[in-house]
Amino acid sequence: MTKYCMEVENTTPIKRGQEYEVSVDKLAFGGKGIAKLNGYVIFVENAIPGQKVKVRITRKRQGFAEARVLEILENSKDSVQPKCFHFGECGGCRFQNLAYNVQLEQKRLQVIESIQHIGGIPDPRVFETIASPDKYFYRNKMEFSFGRNRWVTKLEIDDDSIMKPKDFALGMHVRGRYDKILDIDECYLQSELCVDILNRVKAFVLETEMPIYSTIDHIGFWRHLVIREGKSTGQMLVNFVTTSQGKCDDFIQSLVKILVTEFPEITTIVQNITDRKAEVALGEREIVLHGSGVINEKIGENFYQISANSFFQTNTSGAGLLYSKITEFADFSGNEIVYDLYAGAGSISLYISNKVKEVIGFEIVADAVKDANKNSDLNKISNCSFIAGDLKDTLEIDVAQKIGLPDILIIDPPRPGLHEDVVEMVVKLSPQKIVYVSCNPTTFARDLKLICESGYKLIKVQPVDMFPMTPHIELVSLIEKN
Ligand SMILES: C[S@@+](CC[C@H](N)C(=O)[O-])C[C@H]1O[C@@H](n2cnc3c(N)ncnc32)[C@H](O)[C@@H]1O
CATH class of the missing domain: 2.40.50.140 (Nucleic acid-binding proteins)
Structure with a gap:
């Protein structure tokens, strides 16, 4: 036709x-x-x-x-020239061509629409999105993937002087293509040093011809390269995520030597080993190859120790703004028992600890709970404790009665939001205030509806841009008992 x-x-x-x-x-x-x-x-x-x-x-x-x-x-009057030559093909930042003030306004509108249409609240009070202090180079963590199926870029099709092997890539997934990896030469999300490390690892792996893992045949060694950076301490952690296949110890040791010699900023290097089929940059076994295996980061007054596998907010300076908004919305008197649900490595718990009587954090990842406890010690904080396990099992009314019912709940779930059982428990615990932090306005609005149907009302919402140049949205909200 x-x-x-x-x-x-x-x-x-x-x-x-x-x-x-x-x-x-x-x-x-x-x-x-x-x-x-x-x-x-x-x-x-x-x-x-x-x-x-x-x-x-x-x-x-x-x-x-x-x-x-x-x-x-x-073209749009709000269109701007993208900085990165990978723009349009990379699955990383996709709003580089949209003026930043318009990105902020569009994110606010999306929050309002979700609350109206999914949450059923016709006129929510949603403030203007707070801008990230840094628009580029803001991420403290990047996960790059190795692949044997390289994406051939538009630029290459027009310029045959670009000579890259087609069966090797280290970079980001192409938008919407989980089978193809875009080989990255530049990136504006993490620091320039991180890109230099990426390129050095790439050169080494190409020279030594160590096999790249593929999800098609599940054969190969290299799976991911993860780089974490303490933005306020300058410390860097390099994490090789590999399979257990092959005797690669000598190669790995020489790569470690090269990296620590050429990049003195690298304070620790670890290897995470996984033979799982799922493409997640996490290992079941970790080997520390250089340094202590952890780096430090600072938000507000507190230092945080971060290991390769524990959750930490990826925009350090944005996290400072987010946490101060949480504190402002909670408006602590100093006597409260606070539950920090989905506590990660305890960042929010520790941040608010000097403003409340006691904080109890709940978190599923055992390593994150270990980090949270270490972080309490590191900062000489004694009024925070952490409970490990799935919230739908650990948040129980008899446990809560023993440890003390919460005056305030801080809830910061991953993108899928709250399990129905958790919503039910949240309401049963009957806190005066709930500060719900969300990275997904649609699941937030769904949960909000359920919470508001059980005797609560939405007071206000503050979007905070933790992810400039990308569609991701973060918000802080205050919900109070009627
Ligand atoms: C968005 S992060 C929040 C982390 C922390 N509040 C912060 O600001 O660093 C969500 C956390 O929830 C944890 N998590 C996910 N599912 C969980 C569950 N069912 N029970 C308890 N924790 C869970 C994840 O491991 C992750 O650390």
Whole structure:
């Protein structure tokens, strides 16, 4: 069938494979542009608000469709020149072409819409998004993947002087392609030093021809390179995530020697070994190859010890802003018992410890709980304790009665939000205030609805931009008992 670009009448149904001209009004959660056509909402990949684009429909569903851009017909007044030459292909930052103030406003609008449509609150009080102190180079952790299936870039197709092997890559996944790795030469998310380390590791692995792991045949050694950086201490941790296949100890030792000689900033190097099929940069066994295996970071007045596998906020200076907003919203009197649900390595618990009577943190990852306890000692804090285990098992009313019922709950779950049993327990514990911190406005709004149906009301919401140039959103909210 001939595909053609058409002016659509109100009654014309949208068809898969057809081409249309649409105007993009705003961004959806996840980063796609939203356009409306003939009663349909069209989610357009790679489009920003204010652009008029020619698109092809790739998927059609009841009431909405998905499309990809064929041509930008009119550019947005908010479009800016992306910094990175990997822009458009890399799965890392995808808003580099959108003015930063517009990114902030779009994130606020997405929070409002989620609360209205999913949370059922018609007029929520949502403040303007607080900007990240750093727009680039803000991440303290990057996970790069090794791959045998390199993405051939658009630039290479036009420029045959680029000579890179097709069966090796160390970098980021290509957007929407979990089988292809984009070999990264530059990156503006972590410091420049991190990119230099990445490139040095890449050169070594290419020279020594040690096998790269593939998810297709599950054979090979190298899986991921993770670099963590203490932004306020300058300490660096390099983590090789490998399989247990092959005798590679000598190679690894010479790479360690090269890295510590050429990069004195590297204070520790570890190897995490995993033979699991899932593509997660975590090991079941860790070997410390150089230094102590941990680095220190500072947020507010406290130092935090971070190991390779424990959760830590990835934007250190943004975390300072986030935690001070949590403190402001909680408005502690000094006498409260606070539960810090989903406590990670105890960062929030320790941050608020001198403002409250006692904090009890709940966390599933045993290593993170170990770090949390060590962090309490490191900062000579004695009013924080941590309970390890899955919250749906550890947050029990009889346990809570023994340790003291909470006056305030701080909840900071991962993206899927709260398990129904946890929502039920939160309400049963009946705290006066809940400070819910979320990195996913849609699951936040879902949980908020349930909490508000059980005798609570939303007071205010503060989006904080922890992830500039990406679609990710972070927010702090205050929910109080009616
Ligand atoms: C978004 S992080 C928050 C970490 C911490 N509040 C901070 O600011 O550093 C979510 C944490 O929840 C933990 N977690 C995930 N599922 C859990 C569960 N079912 N029970 C307890 N903790 C869980 C994760 O291991 C992770 O440390």
